[in-house]
Every structure is written in structure tokens, then in C-alpha cells.
Amino acid sequence: MPTKACLAVLNAGSSSIKFALYDPARLEAVLYRGQIDGIGVAPKLHVTDGAGKVVSERSWDKAGFGHAEATHALMAEAQTLLRGVPVVAAGHRVVHGGTEFAEPVRVTADVIARLSRLIPLAPLHEPHNIAPMQTILEVAGHVPQVACFDTAFHRRQPELAQMFGLPREMTEHGIRRYGFHGLSYEYITCRLREQAPDLAAGKVVIAHLGNGASLCAVRAGSSIASTMGFSAVDGLMMGTRSGALDPGVLIYLMDERGMDARALEDLLYRNSGLLGVSGISSDMRALRASKEPAAAEAIALFVYRIVREIGSLAAALGGLDGLVFTAGIGEHDAATRAEVVAGCAWLGLRLDTARNGKGEGRISADHSAAPVWVIPTDEERMIAHHTAELLGLSAA
Numbered sequence: 418m419p420t421k422a423c424l425a426v427l428n429a430g431s432s433s434i435k436f437a438l439y440d441p442a443r444l445e446a447v448l449y450r451g452q453i454d455g456i457g458v459a460p461k462l463h464v465t466d467g468a469g470k471v472v473s474e475r476s477w478d479k480a481g482f483g484h485a486e487a488t489h490a491l492m493a494e495a496q497t498l499l500r501g502v503p504v505v506a507a508g509h510r511v512v513h514g515g516t517e518f519a520e521p522v523r524v525t526a527d528v529i530a531r532l533s534r535l536i537p538l539a540p541l542h543e544p545h546n547i548a549p550m551q552t553i554l555e556v557a558g559h560v561p562q563v564a565c566f567d568t569a570f571h572r573r574q575p576e577l578a579q580m581f582g583l584p585r586e587m588t589e590h591g592i593r594r595y596g597f598h599g600l601s602y603e604y605i606t607c608r609l610r611e612q613a614p615d616l617a618a619g620k621v622v623i624a625h626l627g628n629g630a631s632l633c634a635v636r637a638g639s640s641i642a643s644t645m646g647f648s649a650v651d652g653l654m655m656g657t658r659s660g661a662l663d664p665g666v667l668i669y670l671m672d673e674r675g676m677d678a679r680a681l682e683d684l685l686y687r688n689s690g691l692l693g694v695s696g697i698s699s700d701m702r703a704l705r706a707s708k709e710p711a712a713a714e715a716i717a718l719f720v721y722r723i724v725r726e727i728g729s730l731a732a733a734l735g736g737l738d739g740l741v742f743t744a745g746i747g748e749h750d751a752a753t754r755a756e757v758v759a760g761c762a763w764l765g766l767r768l769d770t771a772r773n774g775k776g777e778g779r780i781s782a783d784h785s786a787a788p789v790w791v792i793p794t795d796e797e798r799m800i801a802h803h804t805a806e807l808l809g810l811s812a813a
Contacts, residue, residue: 423448423502424804425495426797427488428510429545432456434487437797438495441505441810444801449498453487460487462494472498484548492557507562508804509550510600510796512542512649514566516591521569521803524550524562532564538591541686542649563804570599571633571640578642578733596633596643598625598744604799605743606638608792612778616788619738622730624723625794626753627744628656628699632723634730642733644726650685654722656699659689661722691715701746701753720753724760737764739787743794751776758789 420440428435435452449472451464460482464473473494479486495504509524515535522528529551536543550562571579579594581587602623609617621635630653634641644652644661654660662685670676676684692699695715697707704712731737740761742754751773758768758781765786772780781789804810 420448420502422505422810423495423499424801424810425504425507426509426800426804427491427507427549428797428800429484429549431541431545432458434484434491434549435797436491436495437801438498438504439798439801441805444798444805447798449495450797451494453490456482456484456487460490462490464494464498484545485552488549488552489556492553504557504560506804506808506810507553507560508800509546509562509564510567510800511546511564512567512597513539513595514568514572515595516572516593518564518566519569519572521563521565521807523807524554524564526554528564529554538595538647539649541682561808563800563807565600565800565803567597567599568595570603571596571643574640574642581647592647594643594646596631596640597645597649598629598631598633598643599640600796600799601625601743601794602633602635602640604794604796605741605792606635607799609741609790610638612792613739613788613790616739616790620731620734620736621739621741622727622734622737623741623743624727624747624757625744626653626723626742626747626750629658630655630660630719630723630744630746632726632730634734636734642730644730653726654694654719655690657687657690657692659685659693691719694718701750705750705752716753716756720756720760723757727757727761727764731764737787739790740766741790741792743792748776748791748793754780754789754791 422441424439424441426437433452433454433456437450438448440448447467449464449466453460453462455461461476462474466472513535515538529547532547553560553562583592605623618637623633623635625631631643631645633643650658652660667681690699691704695704695712697709697712698704704716746753754773755768758766766789767782767785768780769782776791779788779790
């Protein structure tokens with residue numbers, strides 16, 4: 418590991434913290450990556466090197482092991498792995514930047530305080546995004562930190578694409594469509610410029626399909642519209658999230674079933690989607706392997722919603738020059754890709770079966786009216802680039 422300095426990236430979720438360590442001079446290659454899973458329940462650390470070899474695993478049996486403790490553990494692990502190489506910066510994924518944060522920003526106590534005021538906009542994500550920043554600020558304040566926002570990529574959407582049909586004062590108060598998965602979409606647009614520059618300059622729908630799923634309409638590298646809106650539960654059906662839902666359903670559940678806000682939150686975020694419809698699993702691999710009719714129906718609904726929204730985004734773009742699949746399902750499930758593209762036959766899209774089976778690069782048939790691609794996403798590397806650029810490190 419011949420490097421003089423290290424840049425760390427942290428991506429904190431509700432029960433995990435993913436991390437990656439880079440040489441700021443060579444961001445194209447990761448030094449180490451891993452995560453602590455099961456925070457708050459049974460925390461486990463798993464770390465691999467740049468070649469994918471497992472270099473560290475451990476677990477904790479501690480009550481009260483939260484995100485702050487996990488951050489301390491990761492800092493200690495990094496010191497062991499780096500063998501004296503200093504961490505010169507830390508970049509963080511933050512789900513919500515509200516209307517205030519439209520680009521990466523240097524983390525200070527004031528920024529953390531401002532981000533804390535956004536917690537009501539993303540109560541299941543924002544507190545966990547903030548926790549590692551606060552911990553590092555307290556115990557290693559000399560290390561500069563950068564916050565990178567999932568909403569930032571969408572902040573330049575046309576104003577109409579960001580509005581709900583609500584009273585204006587509510588829109589001005591911040592009740593609007595924000596869009597998420599922005600770091601993933603930004604990374605894909607960068608990779609598309611390298612791999613297919615003509616397509617990158619056109620009208621593209623990017624399908625970020627994983628446990629969390631959304632679509633984004635991109636024109637010449639800029640976000641035009643997204644399926645996610647005010648929250649990360651809107652739009653497509655997901656692993657455990659319902660996706661778009663008639664608001665009248667919520668009123669009905671409150672009136673007829675006595676459900677309060679927390680019960681609705683639990684229903685929409687944790688017990689719906691593929692899991693709720695199938696009654697089996699939120700994991701597409703398990704559903705594909707199941708012979709239960711409910712599993713097949715859950716997959717069919719997942720695909721149906723994607724196909725419908727691709728049509729909607731094609732309308733927002735005024736046409737479609739290409740489709741890109743990314744994230745866990747988008748990158749690894751050839752069957753889902755085939756079913757989605759078959760549903761888009763009216764757009765002239767056609768797959769090449771052999772190319773789709775490989776799941777790399779362009780997977781469309783030569784006679785397809787528009788190309789279809791698979792491009793692996795890498796949110797951590799996007800955060801690393803933003804952090805290096807903002808802080809003036811050598812890789813920027």
C-alpha cells in the first residue's frame with residue numbers, strides 16, 4: 418500500500434456504516450472497503466482490500482453500540498489497516514440537503530446544526546448521516562470533513578418538476594419534490610460521458626434499482642425529473658417501501674384502523690414493497706428462487722411500476738435516447754432487465770440476450786431504437802472525488 422495519505426468515505430445508514438479508503442492521488446482504485454452491519458443489534462465488521470480479499474472481520478456483543486461507537490471502531494480499524502498513513506480528509510453521504518445545500522460543503526459545527534434542522538425531512542436517514550460527522554469532529558477535529566448530498570443532483574430541476582399541487586406557502590416552506598440517489602446518478606452520468614459521450618449528451622433514463630429504487634430523467638447530464646419526491650418512499654415500489662401511494666389510503670388507515678404517524682411510517686418504509694406484496698422476502702434473489710405465486714406477483718408489480726415510470730420520464734424528457742441500469746438489482750438481475758425492456762418495446766427498445774446475460778456495458782440489440790446499458794454505480798467514489806475537489810487535494 419504505497420501511499421502517503423488516505424481519504425476516507427463514510428456512508429451511514431439506519432443500521433450500518435459503509436466505508437472506503439482511498440489514496441487521494443489515485444481515486445480510481447480503492448485501498449480498502451467494508452462496513453459495520455447490525456448496529457444496535459449485533460454489530461459485525463467486514464473489510465476487504467482493493468482486490469476483494471477479506472482482511473478483517475470482527476463482531477461486538479455490546480448493549481448501546483450505536484453509530485458513534487461504530488465510527489470509533491472504524492477509525493481504530495483504519496489506523497490498523499493504514500499502518501501510520503494519515504487520514505487527511507473524510508467525506509460523508511447525506512441523504513437530505515433540503516433547499517439550502519445544493520453542492521458539497523465543508524463540515525463544521527454550524528453545518529451540523531443546520532443539517533439537524535433537516536431531520537424532519539428525512540427522520541430515518543439524516544440522524545445516522547450526521548452521527549459519524551459529529552463523532553469525528555469531536556475526537557479528530559483536525560481532519561477536514563465534507564458532506565455530499567443525495568438531493569443535490571436534483572436541485573437544478575425545472576421548478577415545475579419540484580412542485581406539488583399544494584398551497585404556495587407550503588411549497589415555500591420546503592414541502593416539494595427533492596429526489597434522491599443523486600450521488601449514484603451523478604456517478605453514472607460521469608461514467609456515461611467516458612463510455613458513450615454521444616448518449617451522455619442526450620435524453621437518458623437511469624434506473625437505480627436496489628432495495629431502494631428510483632428512476633431519474635437526465636438531459637445532457639442534468640436531472641430533469643425523478644420518481645422520488647419529498648421522501649425516499651415515493652415513486653417505485655422497493656424492497657420494503659411502498660412507493661407512490663394515494664394519500665387517501667393514509668387518511669383511511671388513520672380513520673378506520675387507528676394508525677398513527679409512526680405506525681404508517683413502519684408500514685410504508687419497512688413492511689411494504691416486495692416484502693409486503695410477496696409476504697416472503699424483500700430480496701429479489703429469494704423471490705426469483707421462490708415458486709410461490711405471490712413472489713411472481715411481487716416481481717411483476719415491481720417491473721410494472723418501473724415500466725410505467727419510464728414512460729412518464731420519457732414524456733418529461735420529450736423523448737428517449739437511452740436507458741441505463743445500475744445498483745444491486747439493475748446490475749445483477751438479468752431477468753428484471755429483460756422484463757423491463759420488454760415492457761418498453763413500444764419505445765423501440767430491444768435487448769441482446771447474450772449481452773444481457775453478461776450484464777456489462779451495452780446490452781441492447783444492434784437494431785434497438787435506443788441503446789440500453791448496465792453501468793455499476795459507486796457512490797463512495799463520487800463522494801471521494803467531491804471531497805478531494807472541495808479540499809484541493811492532489812486528485813481533484
